[in-house]
Amino acid sequence: MEITIVAGARPNFMKVAPIIKAINKANQADRQISFRLVHTGQHYDKKMSGSFFEELGIPEPDVNLEAGGGTQAEQTAAIMVRFEKELMNNRPHVVLVVGDVTSTMACAITAKKLNIEVVHVEAGIRSGDLTMPEEINRMVTDSITDHFYTTSSHANENLIKSGVPLSRIHFVGNTMIDTLLSNYDKLRNPEIKVNGESLKPNSYFILTLHRPSNVDQESQFIEIIRAILEGTGNYPIVFPVHPRTAKLLETMNINDPRLHFAEPLSYLEFNYLVKHSKGVITDSGGITEETTIMGVPCLTLRNNTERPETITIGTNVLVGTDPKKIKSNLMDIMNGQWKKGDIPPLWDGKAAERIIASLLEIYEEELALIPS
Known part of the structure; x- marks a missing residue:
C-alpha cells in the first residue's frame, strides 16, 4: 500500500509525525506500507530546518513543492499545478491530508481529479464562520473525502448532518495530542x-x-x-x-x-x-x-x-x-476560580495507530481485489 502524505505548514507536520511513526511500527510487524511525504511549501518558516524534523522524529520531506506566497487563489493554483505533477510521477493508492490549511483543500481536489482516493485526518470540525479561509478549506475537503478521521463526537455529528455515511467516519482521536504526549x-x-x-x-x-x-x-x-x-x-x-x-x-x-x-x-x-x-x-x-x-x-x-x-x-x-x-x-x-477541565475521549496518544490500522483494513482489502 502506497500513501502520499501532505503537509503545508508547521502545525501539519505535528499532525503527520505520529502517523509516520505508526506506519514505521506497522512495517516492523510485516505490514506493507510505503509513504511519500510531500511539503507543499505553503508557509515559509525559518524554524523548519533539519532539526525541526529530527525533533519530531520524522524524515525530511521527499519533495518541497515551494508553492508559498501570493493571494489565496494564486497559492491554491500553484499547489494544485505542482501537486498534480507530483502525483503523476509518483501515483499512490491514497492521498492523506490533515487539518484545514489551503494545501489540504488544494491537494484533496487534485487527487480526486486524478481518481485517487482521499482520506482527511481532523475531518468534520466546523466553526460556522465562513469569513475564515480555514472553514472553506474544511467544507470543500470534506465534500470530496473518501474516509474521515475525526477528533471528537462534535466532528462526527457535523459529518453525519452533511450526509456522510457512518461507514466512512472513523473516530480515532487527535494526532496533535499524540505528538504532544510523545514529546512531553x-x-x-x-x-x-x-x-x-x-x-x-x-x-x-x-x-x-x-x-x-x-x-x-x-x-x-x-x-x-x-x-x-x-x-x-x-x-x-x-x-x-x-x-x-x-x-x-x-x-x-x-x-x-x-x-x-x-x-x-x-x-x-x-x-x-x-x-x-x-x-x-x-x-x-x-x-x-x-x-x-x-x-x-x-x-x-x-x-x-x-x-x-x-x-x-x-x-x-x-x-x-x-x-x-x-x-x-x-x-x-x-482568583483561582478557573474550571479544572478533563480530557476528551480518545485523546490518549494512540490516534495515529488507529488511523493506520483502519487504513490497512480498508485499503488492503480493496487492493487484494485488484488483478495483479
Whole structure:
C-alpha cells in the first residue's frame, strides 16, 4: 500500500509525525506500507530546518513543492499545478491530508481529479464562520473525502448532518495530542528573561494573536492588549509574535514593561512555556487542544470555535473580543476560580495507530481485489 502524505505548514507536520511513526511500527510487524511525504511549501518558516524534523522524529520531506506566497487563489493554483505533477510521477493508492490549511483543500481536489482516493485526518470540525479561509478549506475537503478521521463526537455529528455515511467516519482521536504526549518529557525551556530574570512556573501568561479580526484594526488591537494588561495584575505576558502581527506592531506605540515580545518559538520551547504558565490567551484553535491536555487555563479571543470539546470538556473558554469579558475572565484565573477541565475521549496518544490500522483494513482489502 502506497500513501502520499501532505503537509503545508508547521502545525501539519505535528499532525503527520505520529502517523509516520505508526506506519514505521506497522512495517516492523510485516505490514506493507510505503509513504511519500510531500511539503507543499505553503508557509515559509525559518524554524523548519533539519532539526525541526529530527525533533519530531520524522524524515525530511521527499519533495518541497515551494508553492508559498501570493493571494489565496494564486497559492491554491500553484499547489494544485505542482501537486498534480507530483502525483503523476509518483501515483499512490491514497492521498492523506490533515487539518484545514489551503494545501489540504488544494491537494484533496487534485487527487480526486486524478481518481485517487482521499482520506482527511481532523475531518468534520466546523466553526460556522465562513469569513475564515480555514472553514472553506474544511467544507470543500470534506465534500470530496473518501474516509474521515475525526477528533471528537462534535466532528462526527457535523459529518453525519452533511450526509456522510457512518461507514466512512472513523473516530480515532487527535494526532496533535499524540505528538504532544510523545514529546512531553522533551519540552525545552527557551530561557526567556523578562527584566533580566528567568520566568518562574505559574508566574506569567502566554499570549498569541494573529487573526485579522483581532489584529488588523489598530484601535481594536490596542483595546485587547489594554484589557489583557489590566486583567493580569503584575504578571509578565510573553507574546511570541506571528510575522503578520510583527508588521502591525511596528506601526503602533504599544509599550509596557510587562509585555515581552518574543521571536516565534520551536514546538518544544513553546509548549514548555504553555505547560508552566498561569494561563494562555489566544485566538488559535490548536493551542486550545494542548492547554486542555496540560490542564492550563485558556481564553480564546474569538466568537466561535471549531473545537467545542475544549470548552465543554477542557480548560478553554470562548470569551470573544469584548475587553470587559477579557478582563473579567482573566480575573477568574487570578482568583483561582478557573474550571479544572478533563480530557476528551480518545485523546490518549494512540490516534495515529488507529488511523493506520483502519487504513490497512480498508485499503488492503480493496487492493487484494485488484488483478495483479
